[in-house]
Amino acid sequence: MRSISFVVALLFALVSSTYAWPEIHVLEARKGGKGNGTANGNSVNRACRKMAKLESITALAANQTKLDAMVAKGRLNATEVEAIKAKAANATTELQTMQGNTTFVTECAVIGAHQKVVGQCKAMKSLAKLSDLANNATAMAALASKKQLNETQMAKLQEKIGNATTKLKEMQANTTLTDLCASQQKAKAGDASASTSATQAQSTGGSAAKGAAAGLSAQSAPYIFVPLLAGVFAMLL
Template sequence: TGATSTKAQCRQVARLTELASLAANQTRLDEVSKGNATRADALKAKATDGAAQLATLQANSTLMAVCDQVFAAEAMEDACGQLQRMEKLAAVTANATALDLRTDGNATKANALKAKVTADADQLAALQGNATLTAFCAGLDTQDACRNLARLQKEVSLAANTTALDTKFNGNATKVADFQAKTEKAQAKLAALQANTTLTDACASIASTKDASGSVDTATNGSSTSSSGATVGTSGAGSLQISLGSLLGVAALFVGAIAL
């Protein structure tokens, strides 16, 4: 599809750009090749061979505009992951019981974790204070919750379909019973998620958005993107417009802010 082709081209741009950067940086090249001259020369040769292809791809301004958004979104996702990890570690060190479990009661390890959290405090505060980033992360969290909701619905639906279960487990009654027993927990989780009308409304909106738009098409002379927002409540106050297009837009703004 056009979207797949565009993503593949963006991945190629990223790979070739990284290779060119590596070949031009002798220090990094020595690290990657572990001082092996033959391996270093091979990497340089690959960079040289890919230079023409990279130049051609970069000359396509329409493609690069899309790739810039894709790269920005990936950078934002990485930042969200970093924020989540730092927040979790900070929470652990602030809880004596959790810290004891994490370090198996080892005071040296516990102090090392506390020192790390202290050293990272300014960076964590900066991430938490970036409204653009936290909005983007909230959008990703909502999408993850919607995927989990859809998965649970599928499991519960399957558990109630004896014909489908017989087919899935080749008529093995024991396996069917085991699956249905495990699904009881899934039903409880599903009920809790479905009780959250803000989440279910958001999931429905996201689903309709995906059906109606959010496509990225690459044609011979360029590509086009389209999307519409899905309203997501945040902690009962305000709303957040999210969709593939808007998430990428937020990412682009984030990268622009960094550049400034």
């Protein structure tokens, strides 16, 4: 009789534990897989860079005047010139195939324009830092001391700063470029803010999941231990 009572109590405990944790699996962390959007974008970028490289070497191979000038300056020798021409000849078929895909060419044009703007914005930022030295004697002196510049080097630095100021003014006169740079900076700030928010959300979600798990454990305790205790008492009777 005692054995039967214990078995009944044990079965009741198992049923109760099932009731106590009906949805425990929903608290498990889910690892989101990475989408292939970035991979596809990188693939297109690589293909565009390859096409640009093939176009560059083909154009160079066809420009004998430029090749002769590079040889005269010691930048190339006769063997290297022949290698460039051979590489350009081998690339002709592949380049024609790539250029025949109008959709791909259009995508590369968009990517190229974007990369050009990014490069120009970075250049403006560097020029602005260099130009600021012209009106900051303290920073200029600190730089000269840090780099241990002599008079000749300081003169070259002054010339470089002057050229940077002139170039910066020319670039800043292009309102389209300055607007694009401002938009790019704003987009970067937005991405940084979104990344911070996502990190905080993940942290909050993890804390909530732990709290929910703890709550379930506390709520489920009576459903498990009470029937088990009842079974023990039944055996003692």
